[in-house]
Amino acid sequence: MCRWLAYTGSPVVLTAVLYTPVHSLIDQSLHAKLGAETTNGDGFGIGWYDERPTPGVFRSTEPAWNDANLREVASHVASPLFFAHVRAAIGSAVQQTNCHPFRHDRRLWMHNGFIDGYARVKRELAMAVDPALYPQIAGQTDSEILFYLALTFGLETDPVGAVARAVGLVEATGRAHGVAFPFQGTIATSDGASLWAFRYSSEGRTRSMFLTRDIPTLREMYPDREILHAASDDARMVVSEPIGDLPGAWLEVPESTVAVVSRGREELRPFTPTGANTR
Amino acid sequence: MCRWLAYTGSPVVLTAVLYTPVHSLIDQSLHAKLGAETTNGDGFGIGWYDERPTPGVFRSTEPAWNDANLREVASHVASPLFFAHVRAAIGSAVQQTNCHPFRHDRRLWMHNGFIDGYARVKRELAMAVDPALYPQIAGQTDSEILFYLALTFGLETDPVGAVARAVGLVEATGRAHGVAFPFQGTIATSDGASLWAFRYSSEGRTRSMFLTRDIPTLREMYPDREILHAASDDARMVVSEPIGDLPGAWLEVPESTVAVVSRGREELRPFTPTGANTR
Amino acid sequence: MCRWLAYTGSPVVLTAVLYTPVHSLIDQSLHAKLGAETTNGDGFGIGWYDERPTPGVFRSTEPAWNDANLREVASHVASPLFFAHVRAAIGSAVQQTNCHPFRHDRRLWMHNGFIDGYARVKRELAMAVDPALYPQIAGQTDSEILFYLALTFGLETDPVGAVARAVGLVEATGRAHGVAFPFQGTIATSDGASLWAFRYSSEGRTRSMFLTRDIPTLREMYPDREILHAASDDARMVVSEPIGDLPGAWLEVPESTVAVVSRGREELRPFTPTGANTR
């Protein structure tokens, strides 16, 4: 159910990451290996940071593998930090407003997973969103509500804490409605400078998530690989599943972990939802 | 802002009503004369009753004037009661789930108008929807929320009362948030047997709405008009603006009125929103 | 590369055939087992005959598995003879005019396969189309050109002969341009009364095609199967791959064969392209 990719480092043209690799995200829209579904054809989206105040977002309901406009935009845009997502819809309409990444001011958000028993908890969760933010919800997905809950709980100032509270609320609300394992998923979010990637599920069996090993180390391991010399020292990617097959290049992020990538350095910390849900 | 049409009578092929007339609804998608906009190209929808338990609905974001599939479906479907709507969007995304008519079980609903200051009142109105119905809201329009409020207040058993309460709640909530004229619009709704059409606005300056004069009278007025002999005795239409120009055929429905059409007979009654908003 | 289905018999609601079966065509759009691709998400189309002079056609670039309008139309239309197709595009754009079935007057046409080396032969084949028909070509697929060649060679009066000449021309032209195996595919075409289904490829390794065994025989084999009693005596289907798994119900049509189904009776004849390509 969905596959996503996030890149941070020196600016690269998006096609180099989105289309060129052996098992690119575009390939994963048709032939994912580690996802719940092999096909992720219910829409796609990209979000990219550049010199403008807010990131650009391009989302479409078309399957990614055939979308000419996506290839065009991706080959004419270079960015130091961008998100890409291909969707397999569960339970909500295939429409542009339900495609990831979601954006709020300078913040982007992607999710691979779901809130279980969503119909039962949707209203309560919607009501927990800050009333000032509520009118900005444009779609009907659980992923977008989760984003707005995180924004409500301080995503702009304390991302890890805000996501912990949002997921905590989801779990508490779900359990109160008899849902055994309310939350599933990997989440990526950014402010244009840093990248936060979460891997957590109530059941402890979360969708896959990988982080690339740092480029200097990879160059030592593979001195003849030209692509590693083309990449910048600080280039890092967090992905649902590897886009290439170079042994040792892809480090699986453990369950219940948040990876924070900033200026080429990463930090992995344990991630636990918190109970507090007041603003 | 939007144009709609409702037909009731003996079954007719939809194209006879949607495409053939001088100033058909399809023509109104490009050249409306009485609407807030001449162009209504932000999507369209049709809903039709037949022998199946629930009505069929076909909605698309494509402008109606060029949609080949609409013409195809319309020329192959005959129905004794159907709705059609062309949209000019105000403030919400152009997506299939935001197109009219909306459907719930056997009930269809269309609206031409808006809830003023919607961002300010959206959350409160959403919270007034019956929690059991709330998860079924698929889009993000004021028109759909109004439908779900009416369903909450008993649309299935007392349509006029339910709409009165829904509009009453919209007005009370709007005024509490400083909106001078909260509600604008014409509404059409049906259960497959009868048709209710409302014309009301807080300001008393409502979008246009017309009802056809009964066919037997029109035949007396125009004995040579072939189309009147082809039409069934009980054929009636309620429209945003006339699709033809036969003098005397189109009766303007007054402000603050509900027209109830059932088995070829119509009844016009005064319509006033009511204050009660509890379930 | 594409999957299709054709039904002939007493009228049935399209969903009974398109959605309900174990391995329906909608399921095949996502999980085809016998096709060149498991995913056929580059558009779909249905064509159905009823009392109107020409068949209705509904085609869309959306993947079939998620298209709400397709489900709606399919559940409100009953037909004694209809076509359905899900597309995996090779080499031409994903657009409505490139979706099957194609229609000309009362004739429908579907194809699963391709003309190899199409870029090399496209112009010559286009020039062989009757100049009076040429302007009606709306898309850019090899499948549509093949249809127009068959129309040029008399599809309306001698379907088998016309298809033989069309495929013959494709093979002659291809070979002249150095293409080893110019033609691949199964073809279905109808005039609303009879159904012709062809299975042929230059290489002798053609896409799969099956014909259902007649209903009376199946009832004897499976007296307890309710669905066989619901089906009409003359109900037959020709499909790219079986939509159910009842042993003995699906007869594989041999290579180089045309199946003609008319009034519940089928006739299988050898099919060979012919060399003559003059009109």
Added chain:
Amino acid sequence: MCRWLAYTGSPVVLTAVLYTPVHSLIDQSLHAKLGAETTNGDGFGIGWYDERPTPGVFRSTEPAWNDANLREVASHVASPLFFAHVRAAIGSAVQQTNCHPFRHDRRLWMHNGFIDGYARVKRELAMAVDPALYPQIAGQTDSEILFYLALTFGLETDPVGAVARAVGLVEATGRAHGVAFPFQGTIATSDGASLWAFRYSSEGRTRSMFLTRDIPTLREMYPDREILHAASDDARMVVSEPIGDLPGAWLEVPESTVAVVSRGREELRPFTPTGANTR
């Protein structure tokens, strides 16, 4: 019938030209004043040059006025030379491959107009396209065939001569089929360095086309206008209709004229179709 715009000068962000002006091209998609239709909602397209070898192209069938992706891409792309087009379709399908601008290698092409009696001449004109180019035709418009004829006649080396021969062939072919006035239209084409804009019709009553006066002169005329100081000295636009209303800023290009804009300098020359149509 269609409106277009071309910009050349120092790089500007596309929204500054496409969205911001008083009567922007986006506004013209809904409220054109000088076109054959007020609404141009049958798709849009942009093409822009940057450092990459070929220009980017983004085309969609959605009406321009509501397309979120267009606004996104336009606000994140800066270019020294770009094309934009909004379409009102005549006689061919609304599909992405029928939207302008068309692209071939580094060349872009837009057209506002039509080839009259196209159905009668389409086949002959298609046959006059260089066989090596023919397979690359992706749509079915007269505008695209015209482009391929111009490419056939040497658009890459002698643009004015090539267009003269292409239009000449269209006129000769049309007249041979009894069409009184075969060609109508304004054409814009570029190689990324220069811009050629043609205004010609067989009848001598051509769609409107304007060229901006040079910026230094406009600054003298309007020393207080801030936008003129923001614009580069060499900024020029050629448009179907003015996007602003500053008196004296918009020079109407005469009938039967080609305007060549290169490095901020323009040259207007008489344009006449030529009879020679051999390659």
